[in-house]
Amino acid sequence: xxxxxxxxxxxxxxxxxxxxxxxxxxxxxxxxxxxxxxxxxxxxxxxxxxxxxxxxxxxxxxxxxxxxxxxxxxxxxxxxxxxxxxxxxxxxxxxxxx
Amino acid sequence: xxxxxxxxxxxxxxxxxxxxxxxxxxxxxxxxxxxxxxxxxxxxxxxxxxxxxxxxxxxxxxxxxxxxxxxxxxxxxxxxxxxxxxxxxxxxxxxxxxxxxxxxxxxxxxxxxxxxxxxxxxxxxxxxxxxxxxxxxxxxxxxxxxxxxxxxxxxxxxxxxxxxxxxxxxxxxxxxxxxxxxxxxxxxxxxxxxxxxxxxxxxxxxxxxxxxxxxxxxxxxxxxxxxxxxxxxxxxxxxxxxxxx
Numbered sequence: 001x002x003x004x005x006x007x008x009x010x011x012x013x014x015x016x017x018x019x020x021x022x023x024x025x026x027x028x029x030x031x032x033x034x035x036x037x038x039x040x041x042x043x044x045x046x047x048x049x050x051x052x053x054x055x056x057x058x059x060x061x062x063x064x065x066x067x068x069x070x071x072x073x074x075x076x077x078x079x080x081x082x083x084x085x086x087x088x089x090x091x092x093x094x095x096x097x098x
Numbered sequence: 099x100x101x102x103x104x105x106x107x108x109x110x111x112x113x114x115x116x117x118x119x120x121x122x123x124x125x126x127x128x129x130x131x132x133x134x135x136x137x138x139x140x141x142x143x144x145x146x147x148x149x150x151x152x153x154x155x156x157x158x159x160x161x162x163x164x165x166x167x168x169x170x171x172x173x174x175x176x177x178x179x180x181x182x183x184x185x186x187x188x189x190x191x192x193x194x195x196x197x198x199x200x201x202x203x204x205x206x207x208x209x210x211x212x213x214x215x216x217x218x219x220x221x222x223x224x225x226x227x228x229x230x231x232x233x234x235x236x237x238x239x240x241x242x243x244x245x246x247x248x249x250x251x252x253x254x255x256x257x258x259x260x261x262x263x264x265x266x267x268x269x270x271x272x273x274x275x276x277x278x279x280x281x282x283x284x285x286x287x288x289x290x291x292x293x294x295x296x297x298x299x300x301x302x303x304x305x306x307x308x309x310x311x312x313x314x315x316x317x318x319x320x321x322x323x324x325x326x327x328x329x330x331x332x333x334x335x336x337x338x339x340x341x342x343x
Contacts, residue, residue, distance in 0.1 A: 029101045060223050
């Protein structure tokens with residue numbers, strides 16, 4: 001399974017790591033819903049640390065898409081929310097004119 | 099409810115699938131996408147250059163403030179030596195303001211440094227993936243019919259689309275940060291121009307002139323001392339001159 005630390009790079013992780021990430025991800029989501037930025041950042045940092053520590057970095061020229069994307073912890077709450085909206089923080093990819 | 103990781107991934111994938119849906123001719127889409135990738139690579143390079151320029155501007159200001167600190171400190175000493183505690187106090191007050199600005203600037207410079215590193219790393223990743231994509235694109239175009247190509251394109255195109263979205267985000271964030279810094283740099287420049295952080299000698303108000311006088315007086319005194327020392331003892335009192343040994 002491939003996970004991307006947004007703004008950083010991609011890593012391959014195993015199932016054990018994934019289930020630990022899932023637990024933190026749930027807590028991160030709850031923190032976001034409570035508007036608790038400090039706690040959210042803490043969980044995201046922990047997730048990043050796990051991925052960096054236990055995952056294997058993908059070669060830079062690997063073209064596999066990621067299964068999971070972990071947002072960076074230095075976003076504001078509002079930016080993190082925007083990350084998940086269609087016309088939010090992630091820029092649109094250029095679509096060729098018909 | 100999906101967590102953060104899944105949602106972010108869904109948004110990126112849906113953005114890219116829009117692009118794939120639009121593509122009627124896979125070969126054309128591959129070429130078009132490749133052009134866009136090169137364009138984005140140029141943007142990220144420009145982003146790095148912009149961050150470097152902003153950083154330089156802040157560093158110049160920081161140097162300027164450092165010099166102000168030294169000058170204000172000297173002026174405060176001179177004022178105190180001349181018995182003008184009021185002037186010394188005013189100089190030290192300005193020094194404190196300059197010091198606070200300087201600390202703020204240093205934090206901003208570090209912030210820009212971090213943005214620069216992120217952009218450079220993003221550029222490296224995008225560049226490697228574009229190279230890989232170019233290779234696959236040529237293979238796909240040479241070996242597969244349009245229908246087969248459509249299937250083959252999927253993963254590679256989604257992979258590079260994800261990188262493009264990530265790099266695009268990095269550029270946007272760096273741009274936001276740089277704009278904030280520019281605004282701040284502008285504010286500091288105004289402070290410097292208004293004389294608030296400038297040393298007294300170049301200012302125009304009464305305090306400035308008084309301190310400049312004290313400063314000039316002190317400079318005259320020290321020049322006199324130096325000359326006396328050069329001429330040897332007794333030179334200034336009109337005694338018989340002795341040649342320095």
